Amino acid sequence: MTNPSDIPTHTHHIQEINQRDNATFDVLSATNGQVIAKVGVSSTEHAEFALSQCDALFKNRDRWLSLEARVGILERMVGIMETRREELAKTIALEGGKPLSDANVEADRAIQGVRKSIEALSSEAGYVVPMGMYANSAKRMAFTQKEPIGVVLAISAFNHPLNLIVHQVGAAIAAGCPCIVKPAANTPLSCIAFYDIAIEAGLPNAWLHVVTAENHDVASLLVKDKRIGFLTFIGSARVGWMIKNQVHDGVRCALEHGGVAPVIVTNNANLTEASASITKGGYYHAGQVCVSTQRVFVDSQVAEAFIEQLTAHVKALTTGDASDPDTDVGPLIRPSEVNRVEEWVNEAIDAGAIVSTGGKRINDHFFEPTLLINPPAHVKVSTHEVFGPVVCIYTYNTIDQAIAQANSLDVAFQAAVFSNDINECLHCYRHLAASAVMVNDHSAFREDNMPFQGLRSSGLSTGGIKHTIEEMQIDKLMVIKSDSLL
Template structure:
């Protein structure tokens, strides 16, 4: 790494993939000046029909390049190729979703005439772009997260500056190039890999920024939010320690593979990965054993191989950290049912623990690795209380055949979404996706992000 470039290396074996130029304070200032001037010139705004055309053409280009995009994302991010292909398909659908919003998300009529003061008036609203959007993204979905932040900004008519994760900038740069090939003028979407956190801070906190979209760690996100200029809106997407409740009547044959998928997909590096499973005492040991068996059968290795189901962690330091947390839990009484030892400097096996102590790090913090903990409970409300006990709340799940149990869990769990008979990591990109408490601020999902990136502007006309 030099002062002017960073090396992008494959997390599985450290191979050099590419080098990328970094941007300092001068480049950030130039990007902000370009974007803000564009936003302030209303005559230069892209018309809705043009935005639709660009997004549709981008989706077509992405479809043509789908396999290349999947391989590139798998190489730089470490997600297995089978899952990277699914990510690319989601990203293409997300771009199309953004293009459709311009036909479905309109203003509204505000009734007049209901009071003497409002007689003889007509009122309606339209949408306008909120301003310059700055999008700071994470590594774990290097293409789809960028789409979630950038495509709604384009649909809304906002100039956007996007900063991808340093570990995975290539998918972002590829997507920006595709947008430009699709007809988007360069100034409307600028990608910067900033050279330091200080420079990122200058980008985010500048008063010319109208909206910050941040996906990443809670510590960084909340710190940036506290430093935003007055009037800058924001949405923060952090992580959690997603809870699953398994009732005694649950279909374990169906539940186990779903819990395994939700816990070990992308080596657990997902903000809503299954981490804490609360199973009724009558089935907890069996569930943990079967989950351990399922975990042990997953193939870990090179993400570019078709047979790989679990890839590496993003960097070796994360393997060491996850192992330290696992060893702590075992030393304090947790029973190890699968995994538990690094496979290499970069890969950690899918790991299942039964009854870690409630105050260890695996029980109280987001592991962001391939570890699932199982805890026995005696009473449903006890399980819900334990699930709700942490300062994080995002997506949760319950497995049961009983509607009353499902609805009771839905009504009492703190998550913004509760899945019934499915894992916590389920998502389609047009549904609301919201971290609560320390897990985030605002509502994600492409239509919701689009609304955040617009203002509703009122017209009131008086008849003369």
């Protein structure tokens, strides 16, 4: 048990206004539930202070950060992050339960993400609008320049506590937008570390505010305020769509929800490669990823062989302490999630699903990596995002039958197909309801600059660092009329 005197307390990110009654909340280890830090609770006064500062900053265009200043800050951030890479990875693993090997990858991706923000700014340019083609635009020239859209409110999720902050807050810095960020209550430490790095790199304090709160009162105040120009939310569809209905008229929204990702394995697939890839895509971070492989549709001709190989891979996974470099599957973010996953798996089993491996809770923090065969279409593991270490196999007879099942839900994000027949791959690409289709790779693949977009109830707007920066800016037009022009 950690000595209370050794538990760090973080309150410095709450600028100017004292946190509510000097209150703090505990940040718990996802692995064992022990207190790892205390974080100051933001008050409604702090939220108002953040809004006032950001709004005043945006309205005073003389205080806007130049392109050169933004690039300089981001470059210095890269340098600081590189020196603190190990510390950042350990924080990710400790607070969020992501296995250290994967936390190291996230830290690297976060550093690369800031670099990609700089790269995106290298092409930050407007464009010339053709004039003079017709009489009504004669003697005119027109061009656009990029400008920030306004104050950004970023509400983030726990599952990638540093990299998501880079995608939301790093993009706001690059776009030139003042930003208020509310990290997930379970994983605020990575966000605070990013805040510290940004300030150390030269970002003026007024440009970034971290709001940490356990309840929804402060977040609700921020969401409904008309001084917000852009809302970026990562989390559940239920909350995301509710928030969208609360924002002020004219606020641009970017929502990223879940996908219940489908994967099709045809009888022309390399089963060895497919089973290994799907193991990674389905059990990475204990399935707590919005594009985690969850529904796998397998041709009945190869189903038995594929299930045998996939089962062997899943059984070989090591479940345990996220800080152990040998751990493959870590804990769920909180005990209530273990309870929920257990209920959903039991519902599927009671309805006739076959357990190929797993199926049980280990303790209050861990659930066994689980593989279910042919759960009925109506049970929750078939219709809702599990967000846990559960993959479901469904057999099919024709590829169009598999596509119809894959498209049957009111969610659409990333999907995948495994086949060595290019015509099958192109057929799936054309007919799958998805914003991205991976070929011979799992559904959870992501490169941080590629477009990342939930469709239907899975989200709104396009993510990916380059695309997010563009969403946070406007193209401001100037039209010049002069007799000196043709």
